[in-house]
Amino acid sequence: xxxxxxxxxxxxxxxxxxxxxxxxxxxxxxxxxxxxxxxxxxxxxxxxxxxxxxxxxxxxxxxxxxxxxxxxxxxxxxxxxxxxxxxxxxxxxxxxxxxxxxxxxxxxxxxxxxxxxxxxxxxxxxxxxxxxxxxxxxxxxxxxxxxxxxxxxxxxxxxxxxxxxxxxxxxxxxxxxxxxxxxxxxxxxxxxxxxxxxxxxxxxxxxxxxxxxxxxxxxx
Amino acid sequence: xxxxxxxxxxxxxxxxxxxxxxxxxxxxxxxxxxxxxxxxxxxxxxxxxxxxxxxxxxxxxxxxxxxxxxxxxxxxxxxxxxxxxxxxxxxxxxxxxxxxxxxxxxxxxxxxxxxxxxxxxxxxxxxxxxxxxxxxxxxxxxxxxxxxxxxxxxxxxxxxxxxxxxxxxxxxxxxxxxxxxxxxxxxxxxxxxxxxxxxxxxxxxxxxxxxxxxxxxxxxxxxxxxxxxxxxxxxxxxxxxxxxxxxxxxxxxxxxxxxxxxxxxxxxxxxxxxxxxxxxxxxxxxxxxxxxxxxxxxxxxxxxxxxxxxxxxxxxxxxx
Numbered sequence: 424x425x426x427x428x429x430x431x432x433x434x435x436x437x438x439x440x441x442x443x444x445x446x447x448x449x450x451x452x453x454x455x456x457x458x459x460x461x462x463x464x465x466x467x468x469x470x471x472x473x474x475x476x477x478x479x480x481x482x483x484x485x486x487x488x489x490x491x492x493x494x495x496x497x498x499x500x501x502x503x504x505x506x507x508x509x510x511x512x513x514x515x516x517x518x519x520x521x522x523x524x525x526x527x528x529x530x531x532x533x534x535x536x537x538x539x540x541x542x543x544x545x546x547x548x549x550x551x552x553x554x555x556x557x558x559x560x561x562x563x564x565x566x567x568x569x570x571x572x573x574x575x576x577x578x579x580x581x582x583x584x585x586x587x588x589x590x591x592x593x594x595x596x597x598x599x600x601x602x603x604x605x606x607x608x609x610x611x612x613x614x615x616x617x618x619x620x621x622x623x624x625x626x627x628x629x630x631x632x633x634x635x636x637x638x639x640x641x642x643x
Numbered sequence: 644x645x646x647x648x649x650x651x652x653x654x655x656x657x658x659x660x661x662x663x664x665x666x667x668x669x670x671x672x673x674x675x676x677x678x679x680x681x682x683x684x685x686x687x688x689x690x691x692x693x694x695x696x697x698x699x700x701x702x703x704x705x706x707x708x709x710x711x712x713x714x715x716x717x718x719x720x721x722x723x724x725x726x727x728x729x730x731x732x733x734x735x736x737x738x739x740x741x742x743x744x745x746x747x748x749x750x751x752x753x754x755x756x757x758x759x760x761x762x763x764x765x766x767x768x769x770x771x772x773x774x775x776x777x778x779x780x781x782x783x784x785x786x787x788x789x790x791x792x793x794x795x796x797x798x799x800x801x802x803x804x805x806x807x808x809x810x811x812x813x814x815x816x817x818x819x820x821x822x823x824x825x826x827x828x829x830x831x832x833x834x835x836x837x838x839x840x841x842x843x844x845x846x847x848x849x850x851x852x853x854x855x856x857x858x859x860x861x862x863x864x865x866x867x868x869x870x871x872x873x874x875x876x877x878x879x880x881x882x883x884x885x886x887x888x889x890x891x892x893x894x895x896x897x898x899x900x901x902x903x904x905x906x907x908x909x910x911x912x913x914x915x916x917x918x919x920x921x922x923x924x925x926x927x928x929x930x931x932x933x934x935x936x937x938x939x940x941x942x943x944x945x946x947x948x949x950x951x952x953x954x955x956x957x958x959x960x961x962x963x
Contacts, residue, residue: 463932470714470719471719471928472933473926473935474926476933530933531937535937538921546920548919599919600919601727602780602897603723603829603900603901605727
C-alpha cells in the first residue's frame, strides 16, 4: 500500500534537502573539513597546525562562495542551469566560514575574548572577515523554504544580494592577511571581482535594452 | 679546510642526529650488547647533503626551552626567493648551488675583497648558539644554530672609523631561485638587510653556517646567514653574498616593500603591534599540536638584559 510522502524528519529535509544530488553535494562538500580535522588530530597539518587548519577552512569557504556566484553567470552565458544546487553550495560556504571562525576563536586565540575583541576592532582584516561572516549568517538562516515564504520572494532576493558584499569582503580578507603579494589571494580576489563585474555588465545590458527599443520605436 | 663538505663525506658516514644526541646511551647500549660502536656508522643520513660540524657550546645559548624539531625548522620557512608558501623553500631550494661561495665585503673597511666562505668563517671558532627565533607573523622556534659572532668576521675585515652601519645582501640567481622568476614577484631583489654597527658587533649577533650540528640546509639560508635573535626573523638575512660597511642607514627589503608596516629596527616588541596584527603573543612551532596555546611575546624576544642598553633613549614605537 502506497503511503503518502511522509513529512517526517523535517530537520533532515531542512539540512540536506530531498534531492539526492543535493545530498551528495553536502556530503562531498564536507569531506575536506572531515579530512583536515582528521589530519589535525593526527598531528599531520605541518609545523603550525592551527594556522593550516584556519587557512584551509577559510579557503574552502571562499571557494564555495565563488562557486555560488558562478551559477547565474554560467546560465546567462549559455551553460547549464544549476540554480537548484545553489542553496547547497551557499550553505557549504557558510559552514566552512563558521568552522574557520571557530578555529580562530578556539584553537588560535584560545577563547581569549579581550584579545579577540581587540583584533576585531583594531585589525582591519579581522573586521572585514567578521563582516563577511556577519552577512553570511542571516543568509544561511534564511536559506530554507519556510523563511522564503515568510519573507516573500522579492524581499528574500534583495536580502540575499548581500552575498556580493560578503564575497568581496572574504576576498579582501584573504588579500589583507598575507605579507607582500603572493599570487593565491590575488587569484581568488580576481575571480570574485570578475563574477561581480559580470553581474554589473548584465545589469547595464538590461538597462540599455529598453532604451534601445524605445529609440528604435521613436525612429521607426 | 676544516669545514667538511657534503661531497667529501659518504652518507653512510653520517650519524643520524637522533642517534648522535643519544650517543652515550647508544654506546653504552652497544657495548652492553657486545657490539662495536662502529655500527652507528651504518645508519642512513638524516638529511641529504648535510655535513656534520664541530662546534663548542656557547654560554650565550638559551638553555631552558625545548628545541624545535629539526623537521619543523627545515620545512616551515619564509624564503621568498624560493616561493611565498612556507613549504616552498624546502621543496625548491635544492636547486641552489652553494659551492663555491664568495662573500663580497666592501664599503668602509680596511680589507675589502671577495672572501671565500672558508676564509671568512674559521671552523675552529664555530659555536653552537641556541636562540629563540620570533617571526613577525606571530610564531617562534628554538633553534640550535652553529656559527661565529659577526663581530669576529667584521674585525677580520677591519671596519674604518666612519662606518656606522652594516648592509647585507642575498644572492640573486633566478635560474636557481624560482621565486625570482616570472610574473608577480613579492619583493624587489636582491633581498637586503642592515644593522647599526653596534648591533652588528653585539656578542649575540652571529653568522650561522649550520643548525642542529650540521651544515645549513639550503632552505634555511645556506651556506651563510645572519642570526639576530632579538629582532624579527626577516632581519636575519639568508644566503649572504655581500656585506658592506656604510655611514648611512642601509635600505631593508621589507621596509622598501611596505614602509608603514616594517621599519629598520624591527626589534621584537609585544607592545608595538604590526599595523595588521597584534605582536603580543606568539605560537611556538612544534609544540603539542592542534591544542597548544599561544604564549606571551617578550620584549627583545627575551634578550633585553643583553641588548636593551643598545636602545637607551630610542623611542621604540617610532623606531619600529
